[in-house]
Amino acid sequence: VPAEAEACVPSAPETERSTISDPLSAQNTLERSLSDLPGELSVAILSSVGVGIAIYDRDKRYLFWNTAIESMFGLRAEEVIGRHECEFAFNKEAGLDVLLQKALEGERGNCPDFHYYVSQSGSAGWASARFEPVRDSSGQVSAVVATIQDITPLKLANQALRHSEERYRAVVERAADVIYMVSPDCSIIALNQAFDHLTGWQRADWIGKSFLNLLHPDDVSTTVSQFQRVFRGEPVPPFEVRFASRSGEYLV
Numbered sequence: 522v523p524a525e526a527e528a529c530v531p532s533a534p535e536t537e538r539s540t541i542s543d544p545l546s547a548q549n550t551l552e553r554s555l556s557d558l559p560g561e562l563s564v565a566i567l568s569s570v571g572v573g574i575a576i577y578d579r580d581k582r583y584l585f586w587n588t589a590i591e592s593m594f595g596l597r598a599e600e601v602i603g604r605h606e607c608e609f610a611f612n613k614e615a616g617l618d619v620l621l622q623k624a625l626e627g628e629r630g631n632c633p634d635f636h637y638y639v640s641q642s643g644s645a646g647w648a649s650a651r652f653e654p655v656r657d658s659s660g661q662v663s664a665v666v667a668t669i670q671d672i673t674p675l676k677l678a679n680q681a682l683r684h685s686e687e688r689y690r691a692v693v694e695r696a697a698d699v700i701y702m703v704s705p706d707c708s709i710i711a712l713n714q715a716f717d718h719l720t721g722w723q724r725a726d727w728i729g730k731s732f733l734n735l736l737h738p739d740d741v742s743t744t745v746s747q748f749q750r751v752f753r754g755e756p757v758p759p760f761e762v763r764f765a766s767r768s769g770e771y772l773v
Contacts, residue, residue: 573648573669576655577621581606584664593671595642611637617650617667624652624665634672646673705752707732707745721767737763737771 573590577583582605586598594611601609612618615637620630631651638645649670657663693700693713699720702711709732712724733741740762750757763771 573671575601575667575669577606577625577665577667579625579663581621581625589671590669593644593646593648593669594637594639595644596639600641609639609641611639614638615650617652620650620652621665621667624654624667625662627654627656627662629653634676646671647676648672701732703732703748705748707748719766719772720764735764737765739763 571589573593574585574587575583575590576585582603583601586596586601591597596609606612606618606621612621615635616632617635620632623630629652631649633649634647635650636645636647649672651668653666653668654662655664655666696713696715699716700713701709701716704710709727709730712727714724716722716724716727727735733744736744743760744762747757747760761773763773766772
């Protein structure tokens, strides 16, 4: 099982069920209520929900494949139902085959984040999954229900945010001017490398300390006032302050 799937460890039968996402939690409630409905109505409901649902028999063959999972994996129900799970390589690549086997042994399992590539359709993305054993009247596992949630948009958004933050940090680090970040109590949170070059101080020595200790005493009151306006969300025009260098000189 790839490294991505190593974290997809089935939970023990007696442990509390892990919640993957709100849609899947809602799906749990839905699935419990379906047992009292006529078969055709149950199928209609499962087919229309926005969460991907696959149902396997004891032999690991697909019994059901709803519209949402068709869209996610790019495979129509008629291409999947009746076939064995091993015929689709993404199951093993993502570690879903392990979860299926554990569910057939009576254990619930989940994988909160896995990448998939469906060779038959070319579909790819990220998803979360939960596998739930279904027991018959004698208590034996007769089938397994897998609920699959597409998390590709969220994953891509997080990647874009991370790349944006990395580009921002790179720009800040290359800046010729000192750029700093302070907390509401004026403690220094971050400094760029220009601080080291211009002041002679090591920025690591100042992280967590008060920014005010770097300022000329005559500039402290003005700086505190302007910082307070910033933290209130008010616009603040540029202003100059003098801060101490390691040599004892004050830089503007």
